[in-house]
Amino acid sequence: MxxxxxxxxxxxxxxxxxxxxxxxxxxxxxxxxxxxxxxxxxxxxxxxxxxxxxxxxxxxxxxxxxxxxxxxxxxxxxxxxxxxxxxxxxxxxxxxxxxxxxxxxxxxxxxxxxxxxxxxxxxxxxxxxxTLGYTAGQIFSNWATWSAIAVSGIGITGWLLRRRHAKAKAVPAAPTRPH
Missing domain, CATH: 2.60.40.10 (Immunoglobulins)
Incomplete structure (x- = not known):
């Protein structure tokens, strides 16, 4: 020493x-x-x-x-x-x-x-x-992830609109009575 x-x-x-x-x-x-x-x-x-x-x-x-x-x-x-x-x-x-x-x-x-x-x-x-912050940062810092989220959102919105439109066509109008 x-x-x-x-x-x-x-x-x-x-x-x-x-x-x-x-x-x-x-x-x-x-x-x-x-x-x-x-x-x-x-x-x-x-x-x-x-x-x-x-x-x-x-x-x-x-x-x-x-x-x-x-x-x-x-x-x-x-x-x-x-x-x-x-x-x-x-x-x-x-x-x-x-x-x-x-x-x-x-x-x-x-x-x-x-x-x-x-x-x-x-x-x-x-x-x-x-951590949640690290995982969120990984997800949101990648442009491919953002584009996938956008495409999924557009697809879901289109599906909901088509479904809504199809239901509106399927409901028959109430029969009218002659007076």
Whole structure:
């Protein structure tokens, strides 16, 4: 282990992602970090990611394939004191399509006093569920779908008009009596 680095537990807080959801990466543990997780990521329970070697300064970036999702940094909390590392980073993840496993990579960088940087990569897999908005967007963004809907509407309207006209012809006029 490099001088000045300590092993700290790593946890990921994430719900299944639907439309857009916040996920968090926590290193260390403290009441301040736990209360921030409860406020920012309600109804999630952290999942252990093992132990990482970190120092008092850590940079984290969440990487994702741009064709799969957009990631926007949200909050960062550092409640570290000396060698007691307690940090939290959160991001908003906006998936572009449903998948059983959206692949994200957390890139951790720990700068050392000699100018070198230790890098760690942590892979995250998050299920993305299909939403009504996504399905509607798929349907209504395709011109072939719109043309099929229009042709069906015209066909149904024509059928109803013909049926109505046929019923009008089938009803005989009431016989008139001579006076």
């Amino acid at each position: 490099a001088s000045g680095l300590v092993g700290s537990p790593l946890r990921v807080s994430r719900p299944p992602v639907d439309g857009g959801q916040r996920i968090g990466l926590e290193i260390g543990s403290s009441d301040a970090v736990k209360s921030k997780i409860e406020a920012l990521l309600p109804d999630t329970s952290p999942i252990s990611g093992g132990t990482v070697e970190v120092g008092p300064t850590v940079r984290v970036k969440l990487l994702v394939d741009p064709s799969d999702a957009e990631v926007t940094p949200s909050d960062a909390v550092s409640a570290s004191t000396g060698s007691n590392i307690q940090m939290l980073w959160t991001w908003f993840v906006h998936p572009k399509h449903p998948t059983s496993a959206l692949l994200l990579t957390a890139h951790l960088e720990v700068p050392l006093s000699d100018g070198h940087v230790i890098s760690n990569y942590i892979s995250l897999r998050i299920p993305v569920h299909r």
